[in-house]
Amino acid sequence: MIYIFDGSLEGMLTSVFEWFERKPGLTKLVAKERYQPDAFSESFEILTDRTKADRVWKGLTKRLDRDWMRKIYCAYLSEKHEVHQNIFDLCAYIFQNPAGAEKNYGNAQVLNIAQTARKVEREKHRMEAFIRFQKTADHIFYCGIDPDFNVIPLLVNHFKNRYADQQWMIYDIKRHYGIFYNLQTVDEIEMDIDVDLLKKSNQHMLDEQEVLYADLWKNYFKSTNIAVRKNTKLHTQHVPKRYWKYLTEKL
Amino acid sequence: MSDRLRDKLNILADAAKYDVSCSSSGSNRKNTNKGLGNGHQSGICHTYTEDGRCVSLLKILLTNHCIFDCAYCVSRRSNDIERAAFTVDEVVELTMNFYRRNYIEGLFLSSGIFKNADFTMERLLRVVKKLRLEQNYNGYIHLKTIPGASDELITEAGLYVDRMSINLEMPTETGLKLLAPEKSHQDVIKPLGFVKNQIVQFKEEKKLIKSVPKFVPAGQSTQMVIGATPETDKEIMYTAANFYKSFSLKRVYYSGYIPISNDSRMPILGTQPPLLRENRLYQTDWLMRFYGFDVRELLNDNNPHLDTDIDPKLSWALRNMHHFPIDINTADYQMILRVPGIGVGSAQKIVQARKFGKLYIHQLKKIGIAYNRAKHFITCTDSPYQLKDFQSHQIKGFILAESQSKYLKTPNEQLLLF
Ligand code: SF4
Numbered sequence: 001m002i003y004i005f006d007g008s009l010e011g012m013l014t015s016v017f018e019w020f021e022r023k024p025g026l027t028k029l030v031a032k033e034r035y036q037p038d039a040f041s042e043s044f045e046i047l048t049d050r051t052k053a054d055r056v057w058k059g060l061t062k063r064l065d066r067d068w069m070r071k072i073y074c075a076y077l078s079e080k081h082e083v084h085q086n087i088f089d090l091c092a093y094i095f096q097n098p099a100g101a102e103k104n105y106g107n108a109q110v111l112n113i114a115q116t117a118r119k120v121e122r123e124k125h126r127m128e129a130f131i132r133f134q135k136t137a138d139h140i141f142y143c144g145i146d147p148d149f150n151v152i153p154l155l156v157n158h159f160k161n162r163y164a165d166q167q168w169m170i171y172d173i174k175r176h177y178g179i180f181y182n183l184q185t186v187d188e189i190e191m192d193i194d195v196d197l198l199k200k201s202n203q204h205m206l207d208e209q210e211v212l213y214a215d216l217w218k219n220y221f222k223s224t225n226i227a228v229r230k231n232t233k234l235h236t237q238h239v240p241k242r243y244w245k246y247l248t249e250k251l
Numbered sequence: 252m253s254d255r256l257r258d259k260l261n262i263l264a265d266a267a268k269y270d271v272s273c274s275s276s277g278s279n280r281k282n283t284n285k286g287l288g289n290g291h292q293s294g295i296c297h298t299y300t301e302d303g304r305c306v307s308l309l310k311i312l313l314t315n316h317c318i319f320d321c322a323y324c325v326s327r328r329s330n331d332i333e334r335a336a337f338t339v340d341e342v343v344e345l346t347m348n349f350y351r352r353n354y355i356e357g358l359f360l361s362s363g364i365f366k367n368a369d370f371t372m373e374r375l376l377r378v379v380k381k382l383r384l385e386q387n388y389n390g391y392i393h394l395k396t397i398p399g400a401s402d403e404l405i406t407e408a409g410l411y412v413d414r415m416s417i418n419l420e421m422p423t424e425t426g427l428k429l430l431a432p433e434k435s436h437q438d439v440i441k442p443l444g445f446v447k448n449q450i451v452q453f454k455e456e457k458k459l460i461k462s463v464p465k466f467v468p469a470g471q472s473t474q475m476v477i478g479a480t481p482e483t484d485k486e487i488m489y490t491a492a493n494f495y496k497s498f499s500l501k502r503v504y505y506s507g508y509i510p511i512s513n514d515s516r517m518p519i520l521g522t523q524p525p526l527l528r529e530n531r532l533y534q535t536d537w538l539m540r541f542y543g544f545d546v547r548e549l550l551n552d553n554n555p556h557l558d559t560d561i562d563p564k565l566s567w568a569l570r571n572m573h574h575f576p577i578d579i580n581t582a583d584y585q586m587i588l589r590v591p592g593i594g595v596g597s598a599q600k601i602v603q604a605r606k607f608g609k610l611y612i613h614q615l616k617k618i619g620i621a622y623n624r625a626k627h628f629i630t631c632t633d634s635p636y637q638l639k640d641f642q643s644h645q646i647k648g649f650i651l652a653e654s655q656s657k658y659l660k661t662p663n664e665q666l667l668l669f
Contacts, residue, residue: 101607103603103604103606103607104603104604104606104607105600105601105603105604105614105618106604106605106607106608106610106611106614106618107604107607108617111617111618125295128295129295129296129297129298130297130298131353132352132353132354133351133352133353134352135351135352141351141352143353161281161282161289162282162287162288162289163287163288163351163353164282164285164286164287165285165286165287165387166287166351209348212253213348213349213352214352215257216253216256216257216260216345216349217349217352217354219257219260219261219264220260220264220309220349221298221300221306222261223260223261223264223265223268224264224265224267224268224300224306224310225268225300225301225302226268226269226300226302226304226509227302228509228523228524229302229303229304229507229509229524229526230301230302231301231302231303231526232301233303234299234302234303235299235300235301235302235303237303238296238299238303238305239298239299247298248352248354249298249354
């Protein structure tokens, strides 16, 4: 059986609802834009329905603790190709088994979601570590990122709690949206220009002390190294090369 | 002015880098009154040095002037080097500005001893108080206690910092006396004991009265220099175990000695730092703290040194083959933890998963155990029937052969480690 859905989280949850109504057996989820009719399998088009989606989500929260709900959310943010199918399969498994089934790490669906979520959490943690703010002339601490996964929603709390006394902005250049803290709330923003403050021509947009502190930081990074211990493999294991472009000390 | 500041930073960061601790964990200090910063329970490494060490804190000395002459230290008074000193404001500004840019989790402040212990400690305290009280800074602070500082100053500092440390430097008193005749382990034991008692006392009071402030919430740590003096691994780890127990330390750090002079009492310049040994000591440390091993199981009179070719967990298993193989589907969690190739995370998953049915090899692999290593020590539902029992040295051979081929694929310079 093929379920054609609109590719959204709600659409996926609605599919879970419909599946339990009908129990058609093994089911493949295909996003509408990718669907190519084939003569051999039956298909069914899912109409995304808020109430049905909500009921499934509520049902999940009754069975899974916060930790696990977060795992599902993280897996969703991975934007992986097959992630809707994975979450769909997990839901089917959870609802068909007695409470506690999510602890069965011998089960492929459980392990799959747990492992995907872990990758997303790792990148979230890396962003918390590797984001380097630049202070702009109008006193906003800015950083542009382009993470593999859509981790910005996961970053809000950490940065809001920590940098409560300064305005800051984190912008996902790849996904064209960001978050801005105005000393009160964190709001989602979209900009049409991508501010690459690192560009020489944009230096006038920076606070006058920005260059000084970036420079001092680079110096610090050099001084704290112990040359005879050099271990490049370990270094790149911790700081994969694709993140170097964020790092002031690596520029 | 910025040039001078840069020079100072270079000198005083360079002198501080031999303190290997850079942990920012263990504090959940909240950001109060909309100030700047907070603690992160498990810490954050913001970058890594080219030698692969975590950079989490701005680690600097207030000054590298020192009235002492410890042979293993670059700041010793007889060493002919450039000296510098930060002002209190300079340290505060650097910390605030680095923190605001998300370069660091906080400050690790230490100092050479100028004039006397209290004079130095008092200056360090001023930095800490200024950050907390004037700048409303709630990020991490790790302060090195100055040996010989008064109880009053130490207590006051403890109210503002997250972690305190004081280094044993040499693993044994004899070693320390050899290289720093003016010092003794007693100088370390006294403040460690004092702070530990204060921590306990503050915690007790806090149970009764909520408004009692936090005192050194991330606890204490210490560091030993490895390989400057001829201690055995056993001596080093017994000292560590003893200090963990007596002073409830959060961490003991092991820092492979990096030759800094041609003093004939120590390895000479150009000698490679004992990085592999350092690594084995850390592995042993982890086995003690997270895997339920007693130090005497890992090191004793028959085995005073850790093996270099294999890690201490595998060494222990090979010396104790009578415990193995264990059945993954029935064995105690504690025993599963002891299997080479199974870490804490996998062991927990195994214990959870087997409640749902017997476990098979492919599931163990998926859970993430190093099966090729573990297979010699376990059985599970579909383990192949073993025709004969292998001896320890044969198993060691199999495992080494396999890891050898893996290492050969890595670049040459990394091979030096193994
Ligand atoms: S007292 Fe500390 S700073 Fe001074 S020489 Fe000894 S180890 Fe170095």
